Amino acid sequence: MLVLCWFMRKLLFGALALVVIAALCGYGFWTEQRPTGHYLSDLRIELAMSEGVPGDHGNLLGVEPQLFPSDYQNLQRLHRKLAAYLEQARAKGLINARTIVILPEHIGTWLWARGEKNELYQVTQRRDAWQWLEVSNPLRYGLAMLGAQGDDRRADAHLRMKAQQMATDYQQLFGGLAKEFGVTLVAGSIVLPSPRVEHGKLTVGSGPLYNSSLVFAGDGSVLGQPQLQQHPDGDVRRFIDSGTDQPPHVVQTPAGRLGVLIGSDSWYPSNQQQLANQSAQLIANPAFLGGKDSWNGPWRGNRHQPLATRLAFKPGEVSEALAWQQLTLNANPSDMISMSVFQRGRFWDVVADGHGFANRAGLTLNGNSSSGARLLNLWL
Numbered sequence: 001m002l003v004l005c006w007f008m009r010k011l012l013f014g015a016l017a018l019v020v021i022a023a024l025c026g027y028g029f030w031t032e033q034r035p036t037g038h039y040l041s042d043l044r045i046e047l048a049m050s051e052g053v054p055g056d057h058g059n060l061l062g063v064e065p066q067l068f069p070s071d072y073q074n075l076q077r078l079h080r081k082l083a084a085y086l087e088q089a090r091a092k093g094l095i096n097a098r099t100i101v102i103l104p105e106h107i108g109t110w111l112w113a114r115g116e117k118n119e120l121y122q123v124t125q126r127r128d129a130w131q132w133l134e135v136s137n138p139l140r141y142g143l144a145m146l147g148a149q150g151d152d153r154r155a156d157a158h159l160r161m162k163a164q165q166m167a168t169d170y171q172q173l174f175g176g177l178a179k180e181f182g183v184t185l186v187a188g189s190i191v192l193p194s195p196r197v198e199h200g201k202l203t204v205g206s207g208p209l210y211n212s213s214l215v216f217a218g219d220g221s222v223l224g225q226p227q228l229q230q231h232p233d234g235d236v237r238r239f240i241d242s243g244t245d246q247p248p249h250v251v252q253t254p255a256g257r258l259g260v261l262i263g264s265d266s267w268y269p270s271n272q273q274q275l276a277n278q279s280a281q282l283i284a285n286p287a288f289l290g291g292k293d294s295w296n297g298p299w300r301g302n303r304h305q306p307l308a309t310r311l312a313f314k315p316g317e318v319s320e321a322l323a324w325q326q327l328t329l330n331a332n333p334s335d336m337i338s339m340s341v342f343q344r345g346r347f348w349d350v351v352a353d354g355h356g357f358a359n360r361a362g363l364t365l366n367g368n369s370s371s372g373a374r375l376l377n378l379w380l
Helices: 002-032 076-093 109-113 116-124 125-136 138-146 153-160 161-181 233-237 264-265 271-278 308-309 320-331
Strands: 046-051 059-064 100-101 183-185 191-192 196-197 200-201 207-215 222-228 252-253 256-260 281-288 337-342 344-347 350-353 357-360 363-365 374-379
Touching: 046 357, 046 363, 059 264, 059 281, 059 337, 076 374, 100 161, 100 281, 109 125, 109 153, 109 161, 109 191, 116 125, 125 138, 125 153, 138 256, 153 161, 153 191, 153 207, 161 183, 161 200, 161 207, 196 222, 207 256, 222 252, 222 281, 264 271, 264 281, 264 320, 271 320, 308 357, 320 337, 320 357, 320 363, 337 374, 357 374
Parallel strands: 046 374, 059 100, 100 183, 256 281, 281 337
Antiparallel strands: 059 374, 183 207, 191 207, 196 200, 207 222, 252 256, 337 357, 344 350, 357 363
């Protein structure tokens, strides 16, 4: 009887082990499946602003793309949409060898969603997309959590787990577009751990996350090192570090000496003065503003930054539109030309808002307030 019980117990444990092994194998097989769903993309873009007279000095060309999670399912799909926008700009005579194309903040950050399961792109809430990311990449997510930093370790891990893939995709996509259209391209921004360009290649480290931007030349090569956001604001401060240890720097382009200020960095005169000290002539300002109709809503300010106490407005005193335009204009030396470019579209429950504008000779130049993708052109 004892022998029989021992045998039955062993048989039961063996069966359970087989079930567990089969379940794990099935789960592992499921995580590797990445079918691509069909997606019809709107490739239309409107010329919302065109100022100045065409000449030999080039132009600043802001592209405010309307993007959604499904655009990031694979690089070919995202390339098709951005290339279609640039092709329409070229057809309007807005692209030449001295053109500087400016893309919005975080256009590269959403590359964390590249190559995931269809369900991730179909949910409506960002927290549900994060859950699909985690269950579809259990090993990568677990390892990333072990090395996560900051106050929001989960958000840190989401970006850290795919950082090298994101860096490679970012350079391939935006360096490729710069070469394809023969333009200088300010590739918005991307959040990466300790980004660095080594031997012409964007690499990542194991340090803190930074909101960074690369500038690509007309041959697809990288100009300089990543430009880091100096003063991250809002909730992203919980996992994105300040880049003040690596202040803004200037790169030489066919249209002139160019500096990049990411997001609300454009509000602070000290940032713009650092660029002026390097004889900058042009400033690209990739920006992102989340929240439906927030552009016309109350200005949220940047309460987490000590420098914000010196700004001309207090949160809620003016609209986001007026604050962005006036603070950027106030900080901008009169002899420099700048352009701010915003993202459009929706990323799960995050609606991207904002309307790009330019500053020249002490004046703010606005385009129309149309919805959808927009082009902003300023002849130099």
